Amino acid sequence: MRIPLRYHDPVLQKQLIHSYVSGLMSxxxxxxxxxxxxxxxxxxxxxxxxxxxxxxxNANLEQAAPSAKSWTQIQSRLGWQVERWWQKINYWRAASAALSLSLLMAITVQVYHPEQDVLSEYVPISYVGILNGDDTEASLAAAVHRATDAEDAPWMMTLHLTQPWSETAESASLWITDSRGRKRSMGQVQSQDTQQFQLTDSQWQFIQGAVWMELIADNSGEVILQGQCLSLKKWQS
Amino acid sequence: MNETDEMLLARTAMGDREAFKSLYLSLSPKIFPVLMQLMHDRQLAEDLLQDTFVRIWEQASRYDLNKSGAYTWSYTIARHLALDNLRRSSKRRTEQFTGAEIELEVMESKMFSSSSHTQGKVDNCLSQLKGDQRQAVILSYCYGYEQRELVGVLSHPLGTIKSWLRRGMEFMQQCVSH
Structure with missing residues (x-):
């Protein structure tokens, strides 16, 4: 449905919002x-x-929790069956897993050789994108991972460029599009083989919905390289 | 790692029920008093809180971090569900109140700017409004009074009340955001 032009008028918009927010509207x-x-x-x-x-x-209103049954009712309205712990399949799965793990650990202890103990430097990658272009042989690989394998390590993005994307080495930025079609810049990319930077909280939050990556020339707005972004493992806290 | 409400909402949008529960535990104690203040009825406020969180679950994918914080987004849903509920009923809400209840709220709105309810900037902005106008803004925004109820409570004509509210809201937003 087409919206009358007057609703684009900022003055009218402000009046409507104030009337709506204050509760004056019928x-x-x-x-x-x-x-x-x-x-x-x-x-x-x-x-x-x-x-x-x-x-x-309302900022200084004293906090007050609703009754405990509110949460149960929300679950029920969303069609989530509220189960007792012994009715949950996950309980039995977890119990079986714990039992298997105990057995595995018991076996491992018996066959363990200390000289084979090597510290792992493996940090799993969570998101990856391979960007290619029509007018260049260059490829850019982007990976998102923790800085170390510690659970609270900051999130990093590592970029690997196979060769410069143009002779002039024009400046370009990496843009990410999420599943809702929103675009966000991750910052400027240097025309060098490997670079790494730490993601801000908001960048990391946005990247979890990422589906597409593009390297876009800052001046011309031309897409130099592009490619799909894949989630390699389900994101968890 | 302590997750922000924004992260919990992002995970909720991905269908994470645990994150949704954590979001509920974080936001419901802040939103519930706002609904209580508007509705004056615990049961109605609880019903609306449930409506709010059902809507948050259903619309979490529409949340845009660039436009607002998770609390503001959820608070907006809650307030407007409450205002819809108040405006939908043809009966005036204050007809169900006793004189003493109304008097108490009018007194509270009078004391609003000088009490511990608000601090700093908001306090300063409210204090720049005339007494009756300040009361009209607070009774309308915080307590959900509609225009005709304010006519009865503040004993001023409808045109005056409308004008106070329109200018008061405009002034307050300008003042608070600067």
Whole structure:
């Protein structure tokens, strides 16, 4: 449905948002506003800004937990069967796994040779992308992994470039697209064979939904290299 | 590693039930009092809290980190579900209140800027509004009063109330965001 042009007017948008946020709109007007919010992403963005500003009025409300049955009812409404621990298949799986592990450890202890003990430097890769281009022989491999195999080690991105993507070595940035079609830059990429940088929390959060990577020239906006991004292991906390 | 609400919401969008439960445990004690204040009814507030989290689960993939924090996004869903509920019923909510209840809320809204409810910037911005206008903004935003209820409670014509609220909201957002 086409939206009348007046709803793109920033002054009218502001009035609508204030009226909606303060609760002044009638129920029917609220339904119409909801339709507008779904069709106008910039209006929704302005609404969230207004809510962030006005929520300060409630900032010092004393926290209070709802009753325990609320969570059970949410699960039930989502169609998640609420099971007792002994009814859960995972309980039996975990019990079997624990038993198998104990047996395995017992066997390992019996056949263990200390001289074979070598420290592992293996850090599993979580996401990988191979980027190729039509006009260049260069390829860029991108991998996301922990800095070390420690559980709380920072997340890193390592890039390996087979050769410079152009003779002029124009500057370019790595862009990632997620499954919802949102794009985000991971920063500028140097025309050198291997480089590594630490991901910020928001970059790491975004990368978990990554499906496509592109190396885009900063000046011309031309896509130099591109390729799919694959999740190699299910992300876990 | 301590996960932020934003990370929990991102994992919720990927269908992670454990993350969703952690998000519920983190956000529900903050959202529930807001709903209680708007609805004045514990059972209704709990029902709306459940509606809120069912919607969060269903719409988590629409959450955009670049537009807002996870709390603001969830708080917005909760508040507007509550306001929809209040505005949908044809009966005026204050008809169910006793005179004393209304009086208490009007008193609270009067004391709002000088009490410990708010601090710093918000306090300063509220103090720049005239007394009645400040009360209208607080009763409307925090307590869910509609325009006609404010006419009765504050004893001013509808046109005045509308104008106070329109200008008050505009001023408050400008003041708070600067």
């Amino acid at each position: 129920y029917r007007a609220r339904l119409r506003m909801r339709g507008l919010l779904q069709q106008l992403p910039e209006l929704e963005a302005k609404l969230l800004i207004a809510e962030a500003d006005f929520q300060l009025l």
